[in-house]
Structures are given as structure tokens and as C-alpha cells.
Amino acid sequence: MNDDKAAHGNPEILLELLNYQMPFGKYKGLRLRELPVSYLEWFAQKGFPAGKLGMLLQTLYEIRLNGLDYLLDELQKRR
Template sequence: MVNDRQFLIDLAKMKMPFGKFKGRYLIDLPEHYIVWYKNKGFPNGKLGKQMELVYEFQLNGLEDIVRKIRQDYT
């Protein structure tokens, strides 16, 4: 439970480390970009897991939950 909480906090604060959208919060990446990664394959490691979760949040229209967490923890 604690690890899930910290994972969400980390996701809320994580910015894209490379590419066209470098420096943009993961949760604010354009949906088409996340879908492209979904089809291509997410990166390995924590970043890939975070991007996969962003995909799920965007798919279900729940991005504001992560934005609220970012507000509360930054």
C-alpha cells in the first residue's frame, strides 16, 4: 500500500526525460503519444510502468487525480 502511494506521487512529479515532449509531466503527455508507446512498447523499468499507468488514467479520464496529487506534493 505504501509503495503504491509513493509510486503515484513519483508519477505525479515525473517529467518525460527525452524526446519531443522532454520536460513535460507524464500525465500531461498527449494521448496520441501515449497510445503510440502502448502499440510500440513502453520503455523498460520504472518509466515504462509509469507511462503504462498514464495510459490507463487517460483511457479512463482520470488524469485529474494525478494532477491533484502533483499539487499536493510539490
């Protein structure tokens, strides 16, 4: 990753939040973007899974926690 992406975040992660599907559990097959906040809060308390999925879930949790859902809304509208 180049320094510019590192400094400003990776916009590809936002795209993945729109398309990546939950691979297991109660919400298996649901896109991460559609997961309820309560599920993200549960992971925040119990621990996010390792790897890419954990990083995406934690990113989504931070977006929701900070009221930044509009970023995903706008991106989804443009697609």
C-alpha cells in the same frame, strides 16, 4: 512492499506521475502528467520502455484510458 500497498496500489506512483520528467524524445523535460494522450497511445502500440519510466507511462495511459485523471487533479490541488 507490504500486502496493504500491493492490494490498494502504491500512492507514491501517483506523486511520481506529477513530478517525473520525460527523459528523451519530442517531449523531453515535460512532466509525464502533461504528456498528450496521443503520445501515450503511441507507446501503447509500439511498446512502453523498460524499467521505471515504462511502468509510469503505462500507469498514466491506464489512468487516462479509464477516465481517472481526477485522481491526479485532486492530488495536484493538494500539493
